[in-house]
Amino acid sequence: MRTSLYIFFSFLFLLSCQKKDCKIAKPKSKKAEIVKLIAIADTLFYDKNKLDSAFYYYNKAKFICNPVTDADNYVAALNRMGEIQQINGDYAGSEATITEALPYLKYVKKTSQIWNSYVTLSTNYLNTYDYKNAILYNQKALQLKTKEWKKLAAKNNIAVILMEEGKYNESLQIFLSLITKKEIINNDEFQAKALDNIGFCYFKTNDLVKAFYYFNKSYEIRQKRNKPFNLGKSYIHFAKFYQKSNPSLAKKYMLQGYEKFSSINNIDERLSSLKLIITNSSNKELKKYSVIYVNLVDSVFEIRQKAKNQFARIKYDSKKEKDENLKLKTHRAENELQLERQKTRNIISYIIIVLSLSLILVLYFYLTSQGNRKKIEATYNSETRIAKKLHDELANDIYHTMAFAESKNLSLTENKEQLLNNLDAIYSRTRDISKENSTIITDENYSKTLKEMISEFNSSNINLLLNGIDTISWNEIDKNKKITVYRVLQELLVNMKKYSTASLVGITFKKTDKSVIINYTDNGKGINLNTITFKNGLHNVENRILAIKGEIDIDSAPDKGFKVFIKFPV
Incomplete structure (x- = not known):
């Protein structure tokens, strides 16, 4: 009883020490600051296309986030950073950024953030020609419980990837199923994109009649919306359609596509248009567009490399700053707790030593007592069993044999033989009992x-x-x-x-x-x-x-x- 009380009070003391340390080390919540930083990044920079500044604030918010307790803001910041890197052509950097979010998606409450992570990651894989993983992450996005338009977007992405792989028939089946959905029918931009892709699949499978029909249908919708990027895509597909049958008309569409992409400074599509123009040009025109292409490639490489370096520097500087702040905080906390912890360590050491000795003694006496009790019980049971056997199997036989010897004339041969048989039976039983209890x-x-x-x-x-x-x-x-x-x-x-x-x-x-x-x-x-x-x-x-x-x-x-x-x- 005394030992139990001692252990109980020792446990209470240890618990109080642990609680004391926990109270000292408990950090303040930074959720309000994180929300403010993300809001600044969204409204002041991202929405106004000031992507480098937006990246800085998202990264700052991410570094003070707890990825487990505030997973939604943590993943939201990483998603935005990955999107910005992707816009600037840094697909490897974007993949690395989104990959940081993956272990914490299980803590996220907003499914839309998980969907964004998967779709951004799939786009990175598509642009680095890793089609298998690109499809995998769109399939993951499809399995989420999200709005119907997001599921349709993921299906559209899978169809685009299959088209990039040259699997036009598989891609076509998905696009054809999409244009029957009310969400697509009610969205002109999405519908035009799907129709244009259907036309391209038919073009690649040599069904030119259907290809022209869907190209034209998409173009009619896009003309009403008058968005340069979408019109540029239609012009490029018309150019490819007429490339063999009507080269001059094809050239006209190529130049119109290039003009539209140049007006919005879409680098990737400009380069794609220039490649097509160069392929179908000769002499001075070939030289002119080749020079433009080379200069644009050099310019793009330089700009994107600067962007990559800038984003990497922002992430590195933030990590360095965080590590330095953490070291300072840790050093200050250790100084504040040093004396208290030293006292606690000494007391805990004494308690552990005394507690260990007490437990060893209790265990020793308990095991010794148990062992002795089992030995006594085993001995008693063995003796009881042997005594019962002797009584049940020998006592009556010996009594009857003694009575026989007293009442019979042992000089007679038959009586003498009977006595010997009885004694032999008693001996056999005695031997059996002895063997039952002998060492084996x-x-x-x-x-x-x-x-x-x-x-x-x-x-x-x-x-x-x-x-x-x-x-x-x-x-x-x-x-x-x-x-x-x-x-x-x-x-x-x-x-x-x-x-x-x-x-x-x-x-x-x-x-x-x-x-x-x-x-x-x-x-x-x-x-x-x-x-x-x-x-x-x-x-x-x-x-x-x-x-x-x-x-x-x-x-x-x-x-x-x-x-x-x-x-x-x-």
């Missing part, structure tokens, strides 16, 4: 000892069959299990000889990968398991098998013989 050999001679014990029950009236005993690798079996097998079989055979009047007994041994199986069968008179006279013997048999984590099943009925199934692990 468990070394390499165990198999021989077990056979000898079993064979002693073979007689002129009992035919005993033994099978499979030599198939068991007894040297691999635990000593206690071998003793248990010996005693259990001995108990069964003694009961058979005393009660069953069996003439045939079979004992079969079988080894499996992990177990040893023993089947005992005799053709005796059988027993009613509910009213047996030697219930204690069977109870001992069951307890012995269960003690070695084995299984036992006893099956018998009057005039039906006696069967025992035993199984135990090797």
